[in-house]
Amino acid sequence: MEGKYIDSIIVKKGLPKSSYLSSLPAVQHLLNNGSLSFGHDVTFFVGENGTGKSTLLEAIAVAFGFNAEGGTKNFTFSTNGTHSELHEYITISRTRHAGDGFFLRAESFYNVATNIDDMSEGPSFDAPVISYYGGKSLHGQSHGESFMALVQERFGGNGLYILDEPEAALSPLRLLTLLSEINRIVKNDSQFIISTHSPILMAFPKAQIYLLDENGISDVDYKDTEHFKLTRDFLNNPERVLRHLLD
Secondary structure (H helix, E strand, C coil): CCCCCCCEEEECCCCCCCCHHHHCHHHHHHHHHCCEECCCCEEEEECCCCCCHHHHHHHHHHHHCCCCCCECCCCCCCCCCCCCCHHHHEEEECCCCCCEEEEEEHHHHHHHHHHHHHHHHCCCCCCCHHHHHCCCCHHHCCHHHHHHHHHHHHCCCCEEEEEECHHHHCCHHHHHHHHHHHHHHHHCCCEEEEECCCHHHHCCCCCEEEEEECCEEEECCHHHCHHHHHHHHHHHCHHHHHHHHHC
């Protein structure tokens, strides 16, 4: 894909020092070092809990025009306005216009599914909204099934897809299926930005991996991530690791 739907972002000056956002190393890194580029079809944000992965991902999604709780740019519902003001200080550089897109965040997917059901019961100029998600209420499926229905039925390509911890509902087998679906959609002229803890997802070939930690934001190779190393060591010798943890 020549050019990206998001080529880079910068955080503008003016973020109040009193804001908790100012204390996040990732935000400090962006304020001090300029832009963060997205040169690959798939970019991952990885790191420990509390490093700002979801906060940064949410801000990018909202600055791009997505609803803070998830959905497409056409979703306007709000059940709990807890998103930060970081999006107000983000400037997005883009080369191309996205024909499609979706912001998926695991923690508020229930609210998105409810909104889809509500819209499907109202007047429609075309097909019911639910028909674009496989024709079956997402609430009528398991959490994992509804996630996969969204990706397989709704993600049409030629777009930007921002996913916050999509592994939350998926078994290892379904994570492999998600990898295959991401590959299919990328081949259809698409870009993904994903926050994840899953070493399975991080293995996507030629993906860009940004590590968010106490030092800010840095590029990291897949096999140098703590997620890969810990998983490898545990699977190679679970008894030894458990003895160390539990004795």
